[in-house]
Amino acid sequence: MRRLAWLSVALALVIAYPLLFSTPFQQRLGALVLLYAIAASAWNIVGGYAGQVSVGHVVFFGCGAYAAMGAYAHFALSPMVGIPAGILFSVVIAAVVGVPTLRLSGHYFSMATIAVAELARLIVTNTDYLGAAVGLSGPTVPRNVFDLSFISALPYYYLFLAILIITLGITWWMTNSRIGFYLRAIKDSERAARSLGAPASRTKLYAYMLSAGLTSVAGALYAMMFGFVDPESGLGILISVKMLIMAALGGAGLLFGPLVGAAILVPLEEISNSVLGGKGAGLTFVVYGAIIVLIARFQPGGILELINRLLAKLRKTERTAAQGAPHAP
Amino acid sequence: MSFVIVQVIVGGLLLGAVYALFSSGLTLVWGMMNVVNFAHGDFVMLGMYVAYLVYSLLGAGPLIGAPLAMLVLATLGVVVYFSLIRDIMKGPMLAQILGTFGLALLLRYSVFWWFGANFLTLPENVVGGTLDLFGIRIQAARLLAGIVALVVTLGLHLLLTRTSLGSKMLAVAEDSTAAQLMGIRPDSMQAVAWAIAAGATGLAGALIATFFYIVPTVGETLAIVAFVTVSLGGFGSVPGALVAGLLIGVIESLSGYLIGAIYQDIVVYSLFLGFLWFRPQGLMGKS
Numbered sequence: 001m002r003r004l005a006w007l008s009v010a011l012a013l014v015i016a017y018p019l020l021f022s023t024p025f026q027q028r029l030g031a032l033v034l035l036y037a038i039a040a041s042a043w044n045i046v047g048g049y050a051g052q053v054s055v056g057h058v059v060f061f062g063c064g065a066y067a068a069m070g071a072y073a074h075f076a077l078s079p080m081v082g083i084p085a086g087i088l089f090s091v092v093i094a095a096v097v098g099v100p101t102l103r104l105s106g107h108y109f110s111m112a113t114i115a116v117a118e119l120a121r122l123i124v125t126n127t128d129y130l131g132a133a134v135g136l137s138g139p140t141v142p143r144n145v146f147d148l149s150f151i152s153a154l155p156y157y158y159l160f161l162a163i164l165i166i167t168l169g170i171t172w173w174m175t176n177s178r179i180g181f182y183l184r185a186i187k188d189s190e191r192a193a194r195s196l197g198a199p200a201s202r203t204k205l206y207a208y209m210l211s212a213g214l215t216s217v218a219g220a221l222y223a224m225m226f227g228f229v230d231p232e233s234g235l236g237i238l239i240s241v242k243m244l245i246m247a248a249l250g251g252a253g254l255l256f257g258p259l260v261g262a263a264i265l266v267p268l269e270e271i272s273n274s275v276l277g278g279k280g281a282g283l284t285f286v287v288y289g290a291i292i293v294l295i296a297r298f299q300p301g302g303i304l305e306l307i308n309r310l311l312a313k314l315r316k317t318e319r320t321a322a323q324g325a326p327h328a329p
Numbered sequence: 330m331s332f333v334i335v336q337v338i339v340g341g342l343l344l345g346a347v348y349a350l351f352s353s354g355l356t357l358v359w360g361m362m363n364v365v366n367f368a369h370g371d372f373v374m375l376g377m378y379v380a381y382l383v384y385s386l387l388g389a390g391p392l393i394g395a396p397l398a399m400l401v402l403a404t405l406g407v408v409v410y411f412s413l414i415r416d417i418m419k420g421p422m423l424a425q426i427l428g429t430f431g432l433a434l435l436l437r438y439s440v441f442w443w444f445g446a447n448f449l450t451l452p453e454n455v456v457g458g459t460l461d462l463f464g465i466r467i468q469a470a471r472l473l474a475g476i477v478a479l480v481v482t483l484g485l486h487l488l489l490t491r492t493s494l495g496s497k498m499l500a501v502a503e504d505s506t507a508a509q510l511m512g513i514r515p516d517s518m519q520a521v522a523w524a525i526a527a528g529a530t531g532l533a534g535a536l537i538a539t540f541f542y543i544v545p546t547v548g549e550t551l552a553i554v555a556f557v558t559v560s561l562g563g564f565g566s567v568p569g570a571l572v573a574g575l576l577i578g579v580i581e582s583l584s585g586y587l588i589g590a591i592y593q594d595i596v597v598y599s600l601f602l603g604f605l606w607f608r609p610q611g612l613m614g615k616s
Contacts, residue, residue, distance in 0.1 A: 051422065053426045055426075101605075104605060107425075110367075112605045115556075115605075118549075122595050126592075245431075282442030285437070286434075288431075292427050292431025292434065293432055294431075296423075296427040297412075297424075
């Protein structure tokens with residue numbers, strides 16, 4: 001109950017944010033935080049809950065982005081039409097790639113996903129239908145509201161918020177379903193899970209496909225907001241890395257971990273880019289790298305886990321103080 | 330025509346020897362500690378930049394640049410081992426992947442920030458021009474790099490199999506608790522492995538810097554080359570890495586020559602996936 005109250009307060013603050021901080025920069029920042037939170041939450045299903053560290057999720061992100069822009073560029077349709085198409089493509093790709101790749105464990109899985117992503121980037125860069133190295137553009141001038149091309153970031157903010165809520169809702173539902181229990185068992189020990197009869201391969205594949213579909217929605221939204229996609233912005237390995245880092249910084253395998261990570265890293269990147277200008281691009285990723293190394297070294301569970309631990313400690317000391325237990329000498 | 334093919338194959342073998350050199354570093358650490366260094370390609374990239382700095386500041390070629398790069402990177406390897414790897418080795422899988430991946434970003438973008446994204450090259454005459462051997466034209470720089478890499482890789486194999494240091498490292502790889510009971514310190518042996526692995530990448534980087542483009546993101550491609558080599562040669566095997574490295578050098582050169590340079594990476598990546606999917610124990614591993 002108390003948890004629900006806290007959630008309502010947080011949601012109210014998130015809804016009010018773009019009205020309280022109403023400069024275009026602040027609204028755009030808010031929209032980007034939510035967008036990356038969607039992508040990182042989608043990654044979290046497979047990387048956090050199932051413990052399969054995918055470094056190739058950008059393939060699905062690119063699927064969505066290219067489907068949305070392709071719907072406009074080739075068929076003059078609203079980019080929105082591309083969203084279901086992108087979901088379909090990425091779920092099919094996830095199924096085809098997932099079957100052999102998910103058999104690999106640990107590092108091998110991560111390396112295979114990197115290779116898949118780089119392969120996809122190279123192939124798209126050499127495919128004229130997908131705009132090769134130049135990429136595809138969306139409508140330059142919105143024809144109607146269904147083009148979802150707005151000058152202000154405000155409509156995007158609420159659109160992304162709605163999708164983020166849906167994504168987190170699906171994740172929450174999944175963790176409390178049979179699949180969620182299987183995933184947790186697999187993450188702890190795949191062999192033990194299998195020996196107790198959990199269908200490990202099938203469960204991992206379902207999680208991978210679900211995660212792929214949601215990631216592609218994030219890609220489509222990204223392309224709509226920026227109005228174009230090219231191999232670097234749609235399929236660059238750094239996008240995979242960002243999803244992974246945001247989830248891990250906040251807390252991989254925790255529902256709100258990715259959102260917390262995005263809320264820290266996106267402003268860091270945007271502010272350092274705007275303060276440092278072109279020089280900042282490199283420096284931003286130096287800081288990113290340093291943060292990941294420090295997280296991996298000192299707090300692999302992420303920030304939320306640290307907070308939970310501190311809260312638990314605090315409660316314990318409160319309780320002992322209330323009971324009047326003597327402090328340790 | 331046939332001469333051109335032979336020339337392409339020889340070029341591929343020479344480049345492949347360098348691939349084998351830096352991949353044997355990856356395979357050593359992997360086989361010994363079951364840690365995959367995702368920053369391995371960026372270590373090679375650092376070796377290239379050390380060679381570049383030596384040239385641009387001192388005007389010296391690989392004769393000074395290569396040993397210096399080896400030394401700098403070996404030191405870095407030890408520092409990375411003690412400050413990062415030793416701790417994340419005990420942590421969860423996510424921490425291991427994140428740790429070395431973060432290191433990769435840190436190194437890559439520090440160089441990017443300092444040197445910019447421009448393609449740098451060393452002048453072509455830094456190792457002499459082009460040699461003509463029985464009608465096959467080979468750049469002297471490539472010949473030097475290939476031969477040095479081959480010799481050092483073989484030397485590394487001998488070091489691991491024929492010396493007491495090698496036996497100690499093997500003992501730690503087999504069972505570090507048992508090794509500790511025999512009076513071997515796993516910590517020092519693992520640090521030595523990191524020094525050797527990183528030193529090999531530094532040397533390899535300085536060697537290919539004489540004829541390769543130097544750019545901060547080159548490590549990404551080279552890391553995948555190293556992953557392919559190691560997965561092809563079997564995880565933990567230096568002779569496997571040597572054979573696989575030579576093979577990949579040839580495949581890459583031939584596919585670049587026969588179907589076009591833009592498809593050469595596609596061929597290598599597809600090969601990697603094919604191996605991971607269908608034969609994860611490598612070419613020479615037991616099934």
